Amino acid sequence: MSFLQNNFTLILHLLFLLCFSQSKFATSSMSIHDLLKSKGLPAGLLPKEVKSYNLSDSGLLEVFLDGPCLAKFDTMALYDSVFRANLTYGSLGGVEGFSQQELFVWLPVKGIVVDNPLSGLILFDIGLAHKQLSLSLFEDPPNCKPHGVLRKNGRKEKGFEDQ
Template identity: 70%
Template sequence: MEFSNNKARVFLTTQFLCFLLPLCFSSSSIHDLLVSRGLPAGLLPREVKSYTLSENGTLEVFLDAPCLTKFENRVFFDSVVRANLTYGSLMGVVGLIQEELFLWLPVKDIIVDDPKSGLILFDIGVAHKQLSLSLFEDPPSCKPQGILRNHVRKEKVLRD
């Protein structure tokens, strides 16, 4: 009887600590986390292996390998994507680039100011691009980085 009481006490203590500490997201996916923070689940690909969220809001997302997918345009995810997660935004994004007019530009910030507007803002440095939130409802599948490497290689050959 005492053993089961200790077991219950450990379980309740663990559950209480995970409620207080943002590092305990083992039972939820990164996609659930994004939704709970006012962002669409489809901002990150299905192939996310794991993630960490520090107390200061630094989010690190780990993929098995870099990969390529498409929202409105093609986007490339590095094997680690970092950003500061606050409600409705990923600020200071590192590890995500987007193709715009044949150029690959880093995504710096992703913001949902007003979910009712149905828009999400991508800051790509030289411009701010508004896209429909509907593009990000479901996590996309991401293809291996070799596709991007081959594309870049062909561009270099054409330039020489």
């Protein structure tokens, strides 16, 4: 009988540990948009179409999309299929895989900072200059259309090919 009791106790302990580890995993996994908000950044910096992401202990954030896509904020924004940045509270530094259209030129975004959320502003480092935008533009994650195809007035447009 003590053999059965010992095995039963062991099984209960293993089940408890298994349930505890799964519940801990479930609570620690959050959407990329919730992660951004928890780090003092607006959820709408990344599109709804994020497939998955990894965040390393060093703060390297890798976000995966099905493919390159276009979104609209104040201007057009282009996301590569992989977006990378160093995530710290209130900033994304060393950004790769994200560009904004300025006039007719695509400029890579190098960094994104929210110094003071009460200011209502977010700062984009686009290499040549810094651009301040309203945080309200980034409240909700945008829809992202596949790169190369935008619909406007029922007609397909492909970059400069239509101009």
